[in-house]
Amino acid sequence: MIAASPAVEAIVASEYEHGFVTEIESDTFPPGLDEGVVRAISARKGEPDFMLDYRLRAFRHWQTMATPKWAQVHYPAIDFQAISYFSAPRSKDGPKSLDEIDPVLLETYNKLGIPIEEQMALSGIAVDAVFDSVSVATTFRVKLAEAGVIFCAISEAVHDYPDLVRQHLGSVVPHTDNFYAALNAAVFSDGTFVYVPKGVRCPMELSTYFRINARNTGQFERTLIIAEADSYVSYLEGCTAPMRDENQLHAAVVELIAMDDAQINYSTVQNWYPGDAMGRGGIYNFVTKRGDCRGARSKISWTQVETGSAITWKYPSCLLRGDDSVGEFYSVAVTKGRQQADTGTKMIHLGRNTSSTIVSKGIAAGEGEQTYRGLVRIAAKAAGARNHTQCDSLLIGARCAAHTVPYIEVKNPTAQLEHEATTSKISDDQLFYCRSRGLTAEDAVAMIVNGFCKEVFKQLPMEFAVEAQKLLSISLEGAVG
Amino acid sequence: MLSVKGLRAKVGEKEILKGLDLEVGRGEVHAIMGPNGSGKSTLAHVLAGREDYRVTAGTVTFEGRDLLALTPEERAHLGLFLAFQYPVELPGVNNTYFLKAALNAIRSARGQPELDAVAFLRLMRERLKVLYLDDSLLKRPVNFGFSGGEKKRNEIFQMALLEPKLAILDETDSGLDIDVLRIVADGVNALRGLERSVILVTHYQRLLDYIEPDFVHVLAHGRIIRSGGKELALELEEKGYGWLGAEEAA
Numbered sequence: 001m002i003a004a005s006p007a008v009e010a011i012v013a014s015e016y017e018h019g020f021v022t023e024i025e026s027d028t029f030p031p032g033l034d035e036g037v038v039r040a041i042s043a044r045k046g047e048p049d050f051m052l053d054y055r056l057r058a059f060r061h062w063q064t065m066a067t068p069k070w071a072q073v074h075y076p077a078i079d080f081q082a083i084s085y086f087s088a089p090r091s092k093d094g095p096k097s098l099d100e101i102d103p104v105l106l107e108t109y110n111k112l113g114i115p116i117e118e119q120m121a122l123s124g125i126a127v128d129a130v131f132d133s134v135s136v137a138t139t140f141r142v143k144l145a146e147a148g149v150i151f152c153a154i155s156e157a158v159h160d161y162p163d164l165v166r167q168h169l170g171s172v173v174p175h176t177d178n179f180y181a182a183l184n185a186a187v188f189s190d191g192t193f194v195y196v197p198k199g200v201r202c203p204m205e206l207s208t209y210f211r212i213n214a215r216n217t218g219q220f221e222r223t224l225i226i227a228e229a230d231s232y233v234s235y236l237e238g239c240t241a242p243m244r245d246e247n248q249l250h251a252a253v254v255e256l257i258a259m260d261d262a263q264i265n266y267s268t269v270q271n272w273y274p275g276d277a278m279g280r281g282g283i284y285n286f287v288t289k290r291g292d293c294r295g296a297r298s299k300i301s302w303t304q305v306e307t308g309s310a311i312t313w314k315y316p317s318c319l320l321r322g323d324d325s326v327g328e329f330y331s332v333a334v335t336k337g338r339q340q341a342d343t344g345t346k347m348i349h350l351g352r353n354t355s356s357t358i359v360s361k362g363i364a365a366g367e368g369e370q371t372y373r374g375l376v377r378i379a380a381k382a383a384g385a386r387n388h389t390q391c392d393s394l395l396i397g398a399r400c401a402a403h404t405v406p407y408i409e410v411k412n413p414t415a416q417l418e419h420e421a422t423t424s425k426i427s428d429d430q431l432f433y434c435r436s437r438g439l440t441a442e443d444a445v446a447m448i449v450n451g452f453c454k455e456v457f458k459q460l461p462m463e464f465a466v467e468a469q470k471l472l473s474i475s476l477e478g479a480v481g
Numbered sequence: 482m483l484s485v486k487g488l489r490a491k492v493g494e495k496e497i498l499k500g501l502d503l504e505v506g507r508g509e510v511h512a513i514m515g516p517n518g519s520g521k522s523t524l525a526h527v528l529a530g531r532e533d534y535r536v537t538a539g540t541v542t543f544e545g546r547d548l549l550a551l552t553p554e555e556r557a558h559l560g561l562f563l564a565f566q567y568p569v570e571l572p573g574v575n576n577t578y579f580l581k582a583a584l585n586a587i588r589s590a591r592g593q594p595e596l597d598a599v600a601f602l603r604l605m606r607e608r609l610k611v612l613y614l615d616d617s618l619l620k621r622p623v624n625f626g627f628s629g630g631e632k633k634r635n636e637i638f639q640m641a642l643l644e645p646k647l648a649i650l651d652e653t654d655s656g657l658d659i660d661v662l663r664i665v666a667d668g669v670n671a672l673r674g675l676e677r678s679v680i681l682v683t684h685y686q687r688l689l690d691y692i693e694p695d696f697v698h699v700l701a702h703g704r705i706i707r708s709g710g711k712e713l714a715l716e717l718e719e720k721g722y723g724w725l726g727a728e729e730a731a
């Protein structure tokens with residue numbers, strides 16, 4: 001196959017669609033972080049003492065830590081004193097219904113194409129929209145409540161369900177886990193809380209759209225999903241952020257807990273602003289996501305479609321503690337322009353007959369650089385554990401790169417592991433063939449890329465699979481000239 | 482409908498086509514024969530618009546348009562089709578999906594309404610029947626893992642579906658058994674019945690037993706060195722190319 005070619009080489013960044021800034025009065029802390037700021041965040045939210053204690057413990061621990069350096073990404077040192085740690089739209093009380101929400105906010109969501117109003121009823125999706133640090137709209141809470149499902153902002157859960165929060169928060173990702181997890185625990189401002197009681201199948205897809213708006217605010221959401229025995233929930237998170245010259249930090253923590261026979265599907269469609277073609281601006285996405293298959297036969301499935309961020313650094317992971325529990329990771333990551341992604345998963349097999357599946361599809365265009373980094377660990381007690389890993393990379397052009405770094409640690413001889421990896425390239429021959437049939441080069445790339453990602457897309461709920469395909473085509477628009 | 486005058490083209494620094502002339506009228510079938518390396522595939526690719534072949538002189542008009550000024554997809558929209566000598570594999574791209582996208586791209590470029598899934602499937606079934614193709618190929622990724630014969634059949638199927646005004650078949654007959662050869666011939670003859678034109682690039686007389694060409698040309702050293710009727714093909718079969726001073730091109 002011919003290596004570089006003029007046709008495939010002409011990679012350019014398509015315009016970022018969601019790069020508008022919402023003019024809205026917000027209540028923003030001055031930049032800087034010390035114990036006083038942590039206390040002020042807690043006070044602003046009227047938190048009970050246990051939360052303040054939790055934050056302070058995390059903050060003190062964070063102060064002893066250094067930023068991690070091991071990922072295959074390059075960026076200037078982040079000045080944590082230059083970031084503001086709290087920003088909220090200015091309004092006295094939280095809105096009670098959609099009518100009370102600032103129309104400017106609603107307009108923002110409309111521009112993002114988020115179906116927050118009536119369409120939602122038709123598609124049967126409940127949306128918890130997070131605008132900067134405060135959750136502003138929660139729909140369908142009533143219907144969910146009838147089923148016994150709790151779906152609310154985590155700041156509300158702290159007040160309304162303190163026992164659940166106290167019991168589970170930090171039980172999957174302790175504040176000591178890593179630098180960004182510690183920071184998040186100290187300063188997280190809001191996020192989503194989901195609780196599905198025993199035996200309940202959540203009656204609708206749950207979905208949160210996050211949006212970073214205010215300038216220089218890091219966003220530190222915290223998500224906690226608890227699926228009690230024999231329950232089921234499917235959750236989708238989607239993200240966009242405005243176009244800015246400076247880089248913004250996003251350091252979220254997501255914790256999932258699945259008890260006996262419970263299943264959690266967690267899907268992410270992420271198109272944070274990736275920065276411009278020169279690598280200016282864009283979101284730094286450093287996220288800790290971990291699912292705990294605590295119960296026997298429980299199952300946690302991560303599906304992610306990542307097209308955005310200047311730097312993505314995340315490894316949605318599964319702790320397979322329960323016997324016969326199942327962990328899955330399906331990922332599509334796109335890097336173009338100067339984007340960097342170091343992403344993958346960790347499957348930690350602790351229980352017997354646990355099994356995990358990893359399907360990673362990496363697409364690199366322009367000068368995009370990406371690394372799949374995956375760990376499969378089979379503990380000594382995990383007899384009969386199985387893993388299947390499939391890692392495929394697709395290169396568009398000759399200046400991009402894809403690396404695969406699998407780590408395998410096996411302490412039990414009965415484990416069965418399979419690993420497959422491929423790298424392919426969209427060739428000029430393929431483009432010419434498609435074009436000679438009447439398709440544009442863009443259509444051709446979209447078609448080949450969608451074919452490449454099919455295995456992952458089919459894991460997404462139908463509506464979002466369509467969305468994800470569209471997103472990929474938009475993101476690779478102009479990827480060939 | 483197609484008029485090629487004094488066409489010269491380079492691949493890299495090497496000149497392959499050295500002043501080629503060819504006139505193809507509506508409903509005509511032209512066979513182009515010639516030794517290996519004489520430039521047959523180069524001509525086919527230049528006509529289809531491959532960008533790494535550089536045209537240095539000459540003109541090509543197709544349906545009254547300057548063909549050389551158009552992109553490959555615009556040429557396809559105008560009704561040009563190339564059946565590749567080496568069809569390209571598209572892993573992960575479903576064949577049916579690909580065909581539908583191609584047909585609809587061409588239709589919408591012509592201002593025709595796109596076919597929905599039902600109408601498309603109906604059309605596809607109809608064409609499959611005519612060509613006695615089984616439909617298992619349609620469920621697989623485009624050309625991916627196809628045998629040589631399956632790839633060629635798939636090209637012909639695409640041709641039957643897209644109904645081009647001018648089809649160029651680049652050695653579609655090489656390496657095919659008689660059954661597949663018949664399918665190719667059926668496809669070409671069906672087009673011919675529609676007053677469409679065909680350029681058959683071939684090595685062998687064999688295909689011409691099933692498709693009677695209106696004209697036969699011999700391409701050697703980047704030029705058409707001889708043109709005639711179907712009897713020229715028979716003569717070539719008998720005497721080889723040497724007789725025309727067109728031994729293997731250097």
Ligand SMILES: Nc1ncnc2c1ncn2[C@@H]1O[C@H](COP(=O)(O)OP(=O)(O)O)[C@@H](O)[C@H]1O
Binds near residue numbers: 497516524
């Ligand atoms: N991509 C290429 N790069 C360099 N030379 C090429 C390339 N493609 C074809 N050629 C050369 O051009 C000449 C004509 O090739 P081609 O058109 O494929 O001949 P034919 O189809 O008649 O066998 C040959 O000498 C071949 O080696």
Ligand SMILES: [Mg+2]
Binds near residue numbers: 522
């Ligand atoms: Mg050839």
